Amino acid sequence: MNIEKSRISPLQFMFAIMCFIRSSSLLSSFFTPIVNQDSWLVIIFGMIVSLPVLWIYISLSKAFPKSNLIEINDLVFGRIGGKIISAFYLWFFFTLTALNLRDLGIFVGKSTMSKTPPVLIIIVFILLCAWAVYYGLEVVTRYGIVFILISSAILLLSFLVSINIMHRESFLPILNQPLKSYIQGTNIITMIPFGELVVFLMIVPYVDFKQKKLVRYFMGGFLLGGLLLLAVILRDLAILGNTLKYFSLPSFETLRIIRLFDSLGHMEILFAILLIILLFFKVTLLFYISLLALSYWLKIETFRPFILPVAALLVAYSFIMFESSMQQTAFAREIIPFFWPIFEMLLPFITLIVAYIRELPKKNREKEKEDVKV
């Protein structure tokens, strides 16, 4: 069974990870009100805490270089156990996709199209995503680098333009908040953009690189993406200062404040377009991964007929998910830090341990050797 025939280059993979993390900068409001001026520290903490999690992913994909997550589950837990575990993942992937879709709908509604009904915005968007997904992985990941370039250019530009309105005092005082809020903040940042990298376990087998380089590209994407996220938070913090916690879209506010040559203000349109593009990348990737997981779970050779029904399902799911965005934020702050770890840490870790106990990768290698001999 081989659904995805095309292969992507390691660089594309790396930039896909970067772009994936970068597009989460929209969600910074989940933790900024908790840690206020120390948001940037929390990102660094989060990156450090995420390293062992990434180690789990990397060792998993190293142990099973030719299988994606669903296939790994089948190999490790057997047919029935694998199906059950995979079902959880499947639900997780769908939820992630719908969550991001919802974020996009709310964001576009709030920022640019306040009069258009959100259903329309989301439907048009998911159709575009469906078009990209139809062509497969190569098309889905191809533009990661271009998006990263554009977003970095805008980031750099906004830094240069806003130097005179940045305040050093915004960062003070450092580390004077209760320990609990740091733990919560770190927990959120570890789960929401960084831990979500577990989805990349679905596409690692379709990247053509040598095994040794996997670490380099995986970590490279993670670190660079993390740094970009850090830069965004630093900028927002330096400009907005203490008011950071009041905004649900800090970057949007930042760019609204920045003025270029006195007359050119309101750069938030740039941010809006940029964010739509980045979220497009993320939703498309997640949508693709959900469909890939679905077809592997059902053991069906193609996912193309499922694109449209699943898209409709996602639209519906994104609407019934939460009753209000307040509820969503509360959920993201209070429950996700405990709930996401099941998928992002616990299950992969169990998989790794079971695989280790059953000495599975070894068998796998022997099988491969036999294949080569035959």
Place this chain on the structure above:
Amino acid sequence: MFKYINKKLRYGFFRLTEQNNHPPKPEDDSKKTQETLISGNLTADLEYIRKLLGTSSDIKMHEFRYGEDFQLKGALVFVDGLVSNEILTESIMKPLIMNRNLSPFQTSSMQKTLDTVRQTILCSGDITEKYTIGELVESCLSGDTVFLSEGFDKALIISSKGWEKRSITEPQTESVVRGPREGFTENFRTNTALIRRRIKSANLRLDHMSIGEKTDTNVCVAYIDGVADPNIVDTVKARLKSINTDAIMDSGYIEQYIEDHPFSLFPTVGYSEKPDVITARMLEGRVAIISDGSPFVTTAPMLLLESFQTSEDYYIRPYFASLLRIFRYLAFIITVSAPAFFIALTTYHQELIPTTLLLTIISAREGTPFPATLEAIILILSFEILREAGVRLPRPLGQAISIVGALVMGEAAVTAGLVGAPMVITIAITAVAEFAVPDQSEAASILRIIFLVLASVLGAYGIALGFLGVLIHLASLKSFGVPYCTNLTFNHNMQDSYIRMPLWFMSKRPKAIVGQDKTRNKTNTPPSPLSKNSSPEENP
């Protein structure tokens, strides 16, 4: 959904090709008659040829006598205007008639006499023997002279092509400030010679084929063996062979028959009028297709990048070349999206325009009767009409049109209050920017209108969606198996994409296209004046 559309389109396309698959029957018959052998009876053969070619005034059949005491009867068949009179008289007629040594022959010694004529009398470097009337007529129609003689069951085909042709001039479409100024002409041989002259490598291959049942156009597949990917060469040849049509008027026909995505807005086969551009592309591993009668040589596979490259990028130093290239990308973005942005800003996001500018725009639009979108569409339409009118008319008239159209009409429309001046400015910028990327101007003109509609419906969100849609489409395109935007998405070979690196740095040919021979130069180091090969004064 896309599968469905795809299927429908394929069906349509299939029907088109299917129609072409049934050649008309009469031609089958004429094929059979063309296989008739030459009889040796001069009068009968000439009569037969006359029957095949009909009563065309330009086909000359000159009967004459030659040899010892003018005992031999011969005839020359040629098309007046296609043959060079000089060759005909000096190298064929004169030697034949002046020769007095050729005695009459028996049937058994026919071959010997023929060889004598061929080897000692006719003064030409390209003589072939043909057996059938069909072949004979064919070569006669392509400009060769046919020599028939009483008693010979073979004909001699003497190359004498020499029709009037345009000399090599500077191409109209791709003029340069620096770089070679010669361009391809309509003449097939001249074009192949122009390429051969630039690539003296023994590996240059010029594989010939002919396409078109009626026009029988000479087409030549040119590539450098080893540099070009053999798979691509085979694909090109296979697609050329599968072309089933009766006429090839220009290389544009061939382009449309062999391109990968006939329904895409973007061209997936490139072309150029300049030999230096074509050879440079061939040296990157592309395959060139030269077709007779067209000064445009087609190249495949095409990458999106090619539209943003010019030959001059490589002849001037890299800094300015890179800057120009970035400007070209910007120009393309502007030409596609400037009117859309204007509409989106003025109708949906007024708060984003600086206040003073907003006031200017409002006061300019005060009293204009149409909504902004309609205004933009009217202006775009009138620009396209003006351009079309200017292109088709003779040059002096064309200038008059542009003055009347652009200056008088534009000025009058603004002062009369029909359209706002800011809109005119936007459309003018759009129009000018379009010419910075001439290869994609067709796609840009259509995309511009699509973006305009999207922006007027969904504002900035529509523009973002349109942008993403174009990107998805571009990412899905493939030209002869090579992804269309391969060099623009950081897969490999970024030395020559958004910017152009120095020549010595571009040591690798584009990985996605090239065959075995992957490197241009072995050292990746800048030329240094202190190296061993420098002038003796510096290293005493």
Place this chain on the structure above:
Amino acid sequence: MIILIIVFIIMLMIDLPSVIRNGKKKILIAYGLIFTFSFTICLLLALEINIKSPLMFVDEFYKNILHFSY
């Protein structure tokens, strides 16, 4: 409502021919299930029947039973 049904019929028209032509029963069954599920959910949403979000179950589970929450 009607728009929704039309949209789903269009979807069916687009996908079904290729699924049937494919000939594999498994794909047809899977497609049917996914399609029906998706249609039901969308229909319920359009009829404004309140569907409990699975995330809300998780929410309650964590808050009231496990007491895991910040």
